[in-house]
Amino acid sequence: MNLVLEIALTHVRFRLRQTVVGVLGVATGVGFSVMMASLMEGSQRDFIRQLVDALPHVSVTDERREPPPQPAAAVYQAVAVLGLSTDEKRKGISNPYATIAGLEGWVPGAVAPSVQTKAVARFGGRDTTATVIGIDPRREVKVSQLVTQMRDGTLDGLHKASNAVILGDGLARRIGIRVGNTVTLATADGRAFYAQVTGLFHSGVRQIDENQIYTLLRTAQVLAGRTALINEIRVRVDDAMQAREVAGRIEKLTGYKSVSWQEAHEDLLSAFQIRNAIMIMVVGAILLVASFGTYNIVSTITHEKARDIAIMKSLGFRESVVRRIFVLEAAVIGLGGCLAGFVLGYLLCRGLGLIEFRTGFSDRTGLPLIYEPAHYLLAGGVALASSVIAGYFPARKAARVHPVEIIRGAS
Amino acid sequence: MSVPLIEVRKASRILGGEVPTTLVADIDLVVAPGEFAAVIGPSGSGKSSLMYLLGLLDVPTSGEVLVDGRPTRALDEDARSALRLSHLGFVFQFHFLLPEFSARDNVLLPMRALGRLAPKAQEARADLLLAELGLKDHGWKRPDQLSGGQRQRVAIARALANEPAVLLADEPTGNLDTASSAQVLRLLREVAAGEGRAVVIVTHDPTIAAQADRTITIVDGRIVGDQARAAG
Known part of the structure; x- marks a missing residue:
């Protein structure tokens, strides 16, 4: 196994409690993001499908x-037509x-x-x-x-x-x-x-x-x-x-005048755009909070591992190698969180699917949910990226540690 | 005449700040192959600072440190790291082994980082070093499962892993009992005796320094004595 990856995996394995907390943080973010996306897009699609099915797609009227x-x-250049x-x-x-x-x-x-x-x-x-x-x-x-x-x-x-x-x-x-x-x-x-x-x-x-x-x-x-x-x-x-x-x-x-269903329901579709923007912001906030958890954990690990970092650097590990170790740790937490989040998201969707829910607008008796791989990929991708970014800053700080200062202190 | 393993020319290290602090000043020093040198001096005299300069862990404010004939002051951090990895080995007062890794994995660490040997050869060398240092049956143990003397021997094995030209040891017996200290010193002597390497040991203990071939005395950051031990 690659040395950097092995050190990173060893660190996260030996700090199991912290790792689990970090993974759970990311998993919660990913899981609820998947659930929200499933619910929001499901309801939107359900709504649009009903609109599309209820009316002809295009209505050509005599207007x-x-x-x-x-x-x-047509005859005169300036005409005023009244009444x-x-x-x-x-x-x-x-x-x-x-x-x-x-x-x-x-x-x-x-x-x-x-x-x-x-x-x-x-x-x-x-x-x-x-x-x-x-x-x-x-x-x-x-x-x-x-x-x-x-x-x-x-x-x-x-x-x-x-x-x-x-x-x-x-x-x-x-x-x-x-x-x-x-x-x-x-x-x-x-x-x-x-x-x-x-x-x-x-x-x-x-x-x-x-x-x-x-x-x-x-x-x-x-x-x-x-x-x-x-x-x-x-x-x-x-x-x-x-x-x-x-x-x-x-x-x-x-x-x-030919009116498409989209034009006929322009106001509703605009509302969906606002709704989607709100959803993206909420999901983004959830994942951002999860990334703070990763930042915290990687910061703690780098703090605890300051002596190990110093010795690795004294042995001749380059800064970039040390940085990669801790970025990888963040990525491992992010990846674990993504996978756990996928399971959580799926289970949340299944759970929501069991809830009976009626609206005056449609006959549906349950919440409209869709299972879309894109939701998982998007939530996972954003969570993984934010974990890596969150891990990068403490990793960069750790890589800049001057070994002499740590070794003097420890000795 | 062969190229010195390390050569220090008029090197000074001064910490900046409102009141500059001189750690070492005007150091001229040559470490030749086969030497077992001890740097002695009272506490705070600059012994460790000198060792950090020799080991490229620190950069002189003025002067130059040459490793294997190469000036290092102008090198960037990555180049100094590469030189450290391939030419220098460190043993500190504290063993500084990575606690999650076994003794064998700790010894493998610098070899894997350097990548000069094939994985099988790295493992064979790690096993050989551990066996030579009397730790043949302890390779699988993590540092917390080893005694102080055993940990320090693992640290020596790790320092020797990449066959460094110079082994730098900063108070390597400071935390050890008498028996373990004697064993570690014997090992360091053996290292210096073989394959044209040099060992520089920093200590404040005159009895340890007395076992070295050469004693460099440092006071207030300056070398005030540099004596070879009389033959016999």
């Missing part, structure tokens, strides 16, 4: 980001099926038309405002998770009755309706339609489950008062993380 220029502006009022009715996407066909040619995923309108759902004297989404069930299954979110009835049930609707289970609960009942859908202009509830869905996102109603395209078009209206194209991208790029390209090609 435009910039209002179209006024015709007068404009917007159309009450949405115009819809022009030539929607041609647009869809065009998108299907290059979008890596699936595309489906839909109609969105608002209505008040009434049943048994109770009512609630709802978003009615007209869909083509054959296409919808390719762009959303609706088929897997069905709790009662099936998506095909929309074809089994005239004006059939599928309600979010939260909405159904709110107005006290069940499958087979007839709900009244009242539009903003005062018209009322009777629709039969053929199914209930549950996305896991309360806002959706309490507000959305699915129906066939033509039913929604009748409800909106415009036949052939398509005011939203729903896109599912094979790789959800590509949604932003795909949305940008669609918007550029069609001129219609």
Whole structure:
């Protein structure tokens, strides 16, 4: 075995109590860092997955980001436009099926038309405002998770009755309706339609489950008062993380506002960034505290070993060799702490996984944890590096010991 | 004439500070092969300081120390360490063995650091040295399992491990009983007698100095006497 390593290992082996304390310090840091990273990233991924699953990855609507220029502006250099009022009715996407066909040619995923309108759902004297989404069930299954979110009835049930609707289970609960009942859908202009509830869905996102109603395209078009209206194209991208790029390209090609799921939840994703920054700081602080422990232990060892250092130097050991011995000791403590920390982190995650934990946001009954090797590598790497750095300073001091001073004192 | 193993030319060592302290001054000294020299003087006279200069553990404020003909004052710490490792051996009043290592491992230490011999040869030499010093069956023992005399003999074996040209011993019998002292002194004499080495022993004990071939007397940091023992 290499001499430097042998001396370092001998030192840590003969100071077992100190070594164990140091290893436990680092292990605690690594273990809790792994647990925190697992929990934080697990919850973030779980949250994002629900968001991604609950909505189409890209929503192309009949709106435009910039209002179209006024015709007068094309003729005159200076135009002041005052008192404009917007159309009450949405115009819809022009030539929607041609647009869809065009998108299907290059979008890596699936595309489906839909109609969105608002209505008040009434049943048994109770009512609630709802978003009615007209869909083509054959296409919808390719762009959303609706088929897997069905709790009662099936998506095909929309074809089994005239004006059939599928309600979010939260909405159904709110107005006290069940499958087979007839709900009244009242539009903003005062018209009322009777629709039969053929199914209930549950996305896991309360806002959706309490507000959305699915129906066939033509039913929604009748409800909106415009036949052939398509005011939203729903896109599912094979790789959800590509949604932003795909949305940008669609918007550029069609001129219609295309919102990716990332854009729709920009505020939440920003919150995640802040959350991650906090997590990194907390984890960093934990590992820093652990490194102070290593510093303390290596300092103590170098102090106790001052005489040995002096004699090694008098024998002819170079400063760099002495320094390496104590840096290696810190590395051994760091490495031991990392390995023990990996076990501790894993066990903590397993333990947390057993805790029952419910939130209003999702149906999950336990804490969302993920087991990611990167967490272990990162926590271990940072702990090892901070241990080595923490060990370097006392090691450097030890290496600079003037042997004569120690030998005189000892003699 | 052969090159002196160590040559000191007008070397002084003065500690800085508000009131400078002269440890040794104007030292001129030559250590030749085969010598068994004793440096004597009262306590605080500069004996150990002189030995630290001879052993390159300290650097003269002025003057020069040549080891094997090489000036050392301008050398950096690493170069001095390398020279110490290959040319010089130390025995101190306290054994200074590494407590966690066995006697054999302590003897192996300088050889492993120098790396001049193959591992098998290092082990063979360690065993040989321990056997020569009467510690054949004690190689596996740690220092705390050895007597004072045995520890000091292990320290001598360690000092001899790299076959140094000069063995420097600072009060090597200071902590030993009479029998052990006699044994250690006999060993040091044998070292000086063999293979063209020299031994410089620092002591304040005139009876020990009387056994040396040469006595260098130092008082107040200056050499005031340098006498060879009369033959016979």
